[in-house]
Amino acid sequence: MTATATAPDGYTPLVIDGLQCGPYDRDVFLQLRAGGVTCATATVAFWEDAVETMDALAAWNDLLAANADLVVPARTAADIERAKEQGRTAILLGAQNASPLQGRLGFVRLFHDMGLRVMQLTYNNNTEFGGSCYEESDPGLTRFGREVVREMNAVGMLVDLSHSGERTRRDAIEHSALPVALTHANPRSLYDHPRNADDATLKALAARDGVVGLATYRSICGHYARTLDDWCAMVARTVDLVGVRHVAIGTDLSPKAGAAEFTWMRKGRWTRGEQRGADLGTSPTSDTDTDTTEWLTDASGLAQVTTRLVDFGFTSDEAHAVVGGNWLRLYSAIFEGGHGS
Amino acid sequence: MTATATAPDGYTPLVIDGLQCGPYDRDVFLQLRAGGVTCATATVAFWEDAVETMDALAAWNDLLAANADLVVPARTAADIERAKEQGRTAILLGAQNASPLQGRLGFVRLFHDMGLRVMQLTYNNNTEFGGSCYEESDPGLTRFGREVVREMNAVGMLVDLSHSGERTRRDAIEHSALPVALTHANPRSLYDHPRNADDATLKALAARDGVVGLATYRSICGHYARTLDDWCAMVARTVDLVGVRHVAIGTDLSPKAGAAEFTWMRKGRWTRGEQRGADLGTSPTSDTDTDTTEWLTDASGLAQVTTRLVDFGFTSDEAHAVVGGNWLRLYSAIFEGGHGS
Numbered sequence: 032m033t034a035t036a037t038a039p040d041g042y043t044p045l046v047i048d049g050l051q052c053g054p055y056d057r058d059v060f061l062q063l064r065a066g067g068v069t070c071a072t073a074t075v076a077f078w079e080d081a082v083e084t085m086d087a088l089a090a091w092n093d094l095l096a097a098n099a100d101l102v103v104p105a106r107t108a109a110d111i112e113r114a115k116e117q118g119r120t121a122i123l124l125g126a127q128n129a130s131p132l133q134g135r136l137g138f139v140r141l142f143h144d145m146g147l148r149v150m151q152l153t154y155n156n157n158t159e160f161g162g163s164c165y166e167e168s169d170p171g172l173t174r175f176g177r178e179v180v181r182e183m184n185a186v187g188m189l190v191d192l193s194h195s196g197e198r199t200r201r202d203a204i205e206h207s208a209l210p211v212a213l214t215h216a217n218p219r220s221l222y223d224h225p226r227n228a229d230d231a232t233l234k235a236l237a238a239r240d241g242v243v244g245l246a247t248y249r250s251i252c253g254h255y256a257r258t259l260d261d262w263c264a265m266v267a268r269t270v271d272l273v274g275v276r277h278v279a280i281g282t283d284l285s286p287k288a289g290a291a292e293f294t295w296m297r298k299g300r301w302t303r304g305e306q307r308g309a310d311l312g313t314s315p316t317s318d319t320d321t322d323t324t325e326w327l328t329d330a331s332g333l334a335q336v337t338t339r340l341v342d343f344g345f346t347s348d349e350a351h352a353v354v355g356g357n358w359l360r361l362y363s364a365i366f367e368g369g370h371g372s
Numbered sequence: 373m374t375a376t377a378t379a380p381d382g383y384t385p386l387v388i389d390g391l392q393c394g395p396y397d398r399d400v401f402l403q404l405r406a407g408g409v410t411c412a413t414a415t416v417a418f419w420e421d422a423v424e425t426m427d428a429l430a431a432w433n434d435l436l437a438a439n440a441d442l443v444v445p446a447r448t449a450a451d452i453e454r455a456k457e458q459g460r461t462a463i464l465l466g467a468q469n470a471s472p473l474q475g476r477l478g479f480v481r482l483f484h485d486m487g488l489r490v491m492q493l494t495y496n497n498n499t500e501f502g503g504s505c506y507e508e509s510d511p512g513l514t515r516f517g518r519e520v521v522r523e524m525n526a527v528g529m530l531v532d533l534s535h536s537g538e539r540t541r542r543d544a545i546e547h548s549a550l551p552v553a554l555t556h557a558n559p560r561s562l563y564d565h566p567r568n569a570d571d572a573t574l575k576a577l578a579a580r581d582g583v584v585g586l587a588t589y590r591s592i593c594g595h596y597a598r599t600l601d602d603w604c605a606m607v608a609r610t611v612d613l614v615g616v617r618h619v620a621i622g623t624d625l626s627p628k629a630g631a632a633e634f635t636w637m638r639k640g641r642w643t644r645g646e647q648r649g650a651d652l653g654t655s656p657t658s659d660t661d662t663d664t665t666e667w668l669t670d671a672s673g674l675a676q677v678t679t680r681l682v683d684f685g686f687t688s689d690e691a692h693a694v695v696g697g698n699w700l701r702l703y704s705a706i707f708e709g710g711h712g713s
Contacts, residue, residue: 081422081426137427141426141430144486
């Protein structure tokens, strides 16, 4: 069914990409299939409010129905395992901001009802919930933020801290009754960028059984983006730091994004000024040597990862954990819901 | 558990009220229990847009959780039967207008995800979906209206035509792949009011296996509202007209509504003028003789209905069909969804 590379031990890995951006079309679904990707978490909101996010969810319902031979909606870990058996890609829906809540605690449950399973507390700005990695001052998880984390635990939605500031990350890791995630970020000790996470944060995340999805987004990888071997070296070093149980993939891929999409991600409606987001001083033209991810221009490149991790010294079990098993375990622990309230 | 009157044949009827207005609090839930009501469909929107309706749904989630000893949310017919076993009242959520869609076809599925199971295409005004019973001209079910009916069939949401104009009612009955409802209306041949339905409409509804919930709302009952015996006479005459399989209860009760709620129902945001809605020329002060429903000031009065229907000449099976069985059958046929798309 899929073009997945078979691992040396003979069984095909279950590959999960914990964070992608879009936009999506049938081409992208074919790339996911070519990459042997069983599940991808797609972004439905960066700055969108409630109704705009519902527009995105409704569009996803239509897109999934129109491409049912390739993709299926996922709302549980079991949906992902079923997709694997069917040779299809399960699409999980996530938000990179809590803007869909439009200031309402009760909307956490309603968006969960509509299929949202992952949500960041902040994107690139401080919010009523916490601080962003790009602000001068991160005030930490707010009282409202604590309420939202508790509600996400109760309904079964994964707390994502990828774009949050270090203080908010630490607060949320501590406050959450369940493990949390950095769905797409790298260790700052390997590449110094505000989007990346301190070793102490990563260790705290792992101590509560959370998962970090290592990004392939060139601007936050530095030289680790150059080749797949370089990226595998980042995986190995992160595993040394936090343990193989806590490292996964979160590419941040958006192969079909154009100027309009990047402008929306970077500027939303909050500024007319120049905002490069993660690109900061390392725009494509400023450093072509380190800013190219030639090995992964779209998800089809993920087909190589499992075997290369094994070549790199990982056992087959370890490689399988990194390429999908760790996300599946975390999703399974979170999505069933019912944890406190 | 409940104070339900036991029917002459010894078993307690499953009572469903197909339409109530609110507002709700614990007192109202206790009235439902006292009335032996196993399920009530509560209104979450009259003129509310998407986010306002979500606010109402979120408030319901909290209210249900806070009164879980008395009430449970219902999303399927099985939920209603389970509530009966537990001696609790299942709350179904419905909208008396399609305003929550905010012009979007795709929101039908999203509101279904959030728990909405019944929706009118129009309330008191013509909409983009069809015509209201109060407008001078009812243009019938529109192209958008047909799309919405088809989508409601597909996702499993009951089409309610209670406030629609006669032409829109007939169009929707014909267009819908599944039975539809008048959740709260009476035969116009028994009491002439624009909110009530022509015999031909009622017969068409029944021919497609739909259900009409007879209202106790005094303004659309006329003299049939005076006593329970009068109301039972209306039931009997409606049964003569369309058959016992197609007649049910839809009280339109709102025991806790005050001036603010009635003003919102009648005027929404569309007029500053006087709008009496169903009261029209028969306001409480103009005709106290026919405008009093002394036997049903709140849902506790429903405890008397089953036995009185039997006294009135209905068999026990017939009485059970009218007080709940017919709604349960229709809900079961609709809510499973998956009919075309």
